[in-house]
């Protein structure tokens with residue numbers, strides 16, 4: 001039944017969004033499971049009501065229409081107390097049931113789990129930052145989570161109001177400067193989940209995307225252990241020098257949160273699936289083009305372009321950045337949601 005409803009709804013929603021991204025129809029977290037369950041109940045009532053209303057209408061139209069030799073109006077009936085009480089009481093009961101179910105789901109999805117894995121999520125024009133206070137780690141534009149562990153996201157903003165939304169994982173949450181809004185869920189399936197900013201926040205709002213990589217627990221633990229032990233590579237001295245001279249004022253590359261955040265974390269950028277806050281696949285060519293002219297990809301971007309770098313320096317720099325990675329991780333094989 002769930003499948004049938006998914007197919008029907010999916011057909012409609014596919015026009016607005018690629019079908020597999022409509023998370024509540026294919027729940028991959030405790031949050032979306034709860035919402036899909038609520039959706040099914042609402043649909044059941046909607047179908048019942050439609051059936052009763054459309055059915056009675058058809059029946060009455062056929063049963064009481066003028067027959068062959070009838071002329072004039074039939075006897076007119078005014079008022080029927082019993083009927084009126086019934087048709088008032090039934091909708092009230094339905095509304096109360098739906099209210100109860102909704103309230104239950106709201107409490108359920110907002111329930112904080114003690115000891116949940118906490119990540120601080122900060123929106124900036126036009127990218128996302130993730131810090132993992134319990135682990136002393138930081139990633140940008142790709143949030144890394146383990147399967148099967150309750151998660152608490154503390155969503156805030158470093159500038160204007162944004163909204164954090166990963167349809168495959170949960171509902172939206174506003175990112176408001178100076179305030180922490182929380183989202184709770186437990187991821188149930190490994191995957192590469194697509195996320196967006198859902199609050200108009202400036203010229204490149206539509207290009208403020210990101211990914212959430214939900215990893216099997218062992219792989220997540222390995223990622224954490226390697227990331228905590230991470231040392232930036234010493235190979236490629238020229239690339240490192242170009243980075244220090246041009247980029248290090250805004251970009252940190254240690255995987256730990258710096259005292260002042262200006263641009264995205266570039267540690268592990270070599271492992272990244274996407275660049276420019278999720279707007280393009282990560283390839284060395286895209287990386288070069290981005291460094292040359294980020295504004296060509298994102299109007300209003302807060303990173304200057306570097307057209308003045310020589311081709312040799314740019315190649316050395318990109319070689320250096322591609323080397324900022326943890327070995328043995330292939331996130332490309334994660335199923336996409």
Ligand code: HEC
Pocket residue numbers: 125126127140141243246247248249250251262263264265269274275276277278287290291298301302303304306317
């Ligand atoms: C004035 C600060 C500033 C400087 C200098 C700067 N950047 Fe950036 N950079 C940013 C900001 C801000 C972003 C986020 C842009 C966005 O997506 O809206 C960014 C994004 C990036 C990204 C994409 C990151 C991601 O997570 O997708 C890369 C790669 C990058 N910068 C590399 C560089 C390199 C290499 C240099 C030096 C040649 C450099 N940046 C210099 C501020 C800066």
Ligand SMILES: [Cu+2]
Pocket residue numbers: 123124125126161162163197198199200201205208
């Ligand atoms: Cu935004």
